[in-house]
Amino acid sequence: MGVTPKIAPSMLSSDFANLASEAKRMLDFVADWLHMDIMDGHFVPNLTIGAPVIESLRKHTKAFLDCHLMVTNPIDYVEPLGKAGASGFTFHVEENWQELIQKIKSKAMRPGVALKPGTLIEEVYPLVDSENPVEMVLVMTVEPGFGGQKFMPQMMDKVRVLRKKYPSLDIEVDGGLGPSTIEMAASAGANCIVAGSSKFGAAEPGTEKC
Numbered sequence: 249m250g251v252t253p254k255i256a257p258s259m260l261s262s263d264f265a266n267l268a269s270e271a272k273r274m275l276d277f278v279a280d281w282l283h284m285d286i287m288d289g290h291f292v293p294n295l296t297i298g299a300p301v302i303e304s305l306r307k308h309t310k311a312f313l314d315c316h317l318m319v320t321n322p323i324d325y326v327e328p329l330g331k332a333g334a335s336g337f338t339f340h341v342e343e344n345w346q347e348l349i350q351k352i353k354s355k356a357m358r359p360g361v362a363l364k365p366g367t368l369i370e371e372v373y374p375l376v377d378s379e380n381p382v383e384m385v386l387v388m389t390v391e392p393g394f395g396g397q398k399f400m401p402q403m404m405d406k407v408r409v410l411r412k413k414y415p416s417l418d419i420e421v422d423g424g425l426g427p428s429t430i431e432m433a434a435s436a437g438a439n440c441i442v443a444g445s446s447k448f449g450a451a452e453p454g455t456e457k458c
């Protein structure tokens with residue numbers, strides 16, 4: 249694509265007891281966005297944060313809060329997250345996507361759709377081609393639920409196909425991204441990179457964008 253990808257550190261790998269300073273550390277060094285993993289312990293076997301934490305963090309930063317909803321019934325989260333100050337609202341493909349996109353936009357958030365490794369790429373086409381489309385596709389490069397997993401290079405085929413079909417779409421990749429995999433994802437066409445353990449695990453998260 250020829251552009252420097254945005255870097256979105258996944259706050260799931262941060263010290264939640266010091267969320268505001270962890271966010272600042274990332275924004276000072278490397279982050280364009282902050283990636284917020286919202287998990288309900290049902291859609292995925294892990295339970296993380298929700299609107300109250302987004303609201304607290306919003307008091308400390310104006311950064312784009314890129315929320316990835318790994319929850320059952322994401323529509324129930326639109327209003328509270330909009331009120332809390334979320335910027336992006338990325339949900340997993342589901343039947344009532346038209347109503348969901350409309351509601352997300354009505355709360356001034358940016359809608360995105362996520363693809364688990366087992367979800368077929370064709371499932372997102374109607375959401376991108378719609379008259380009221382999503383503005384980003386998130387291609388998961390691990391099974392959703394936990395940080396620190398191994399990158400699945402075979403997911404790059406999805407990124408390549410999406411980039412060819414949608415030259416100006418935001419394509420985000422998430423899971424196992426670090427120094428040895430970011431380049432592969434960027435060359436496949438990803439322009440938003442989520443990185444958790446590789447950024448928070450590093451003493452020096454790096455000033456480089458890619």
Ligand SMILES: O=C(CO)[C@@H](O)[C@H](O)COP(=O)(O)O
Binds near residue numbers: 390443
């Ligand atoms: O959504 C998820 C996991 O479900 C991710 O955002 C991870 O939190 C990324 O962490 P690393 O794989 O980069 O450690």
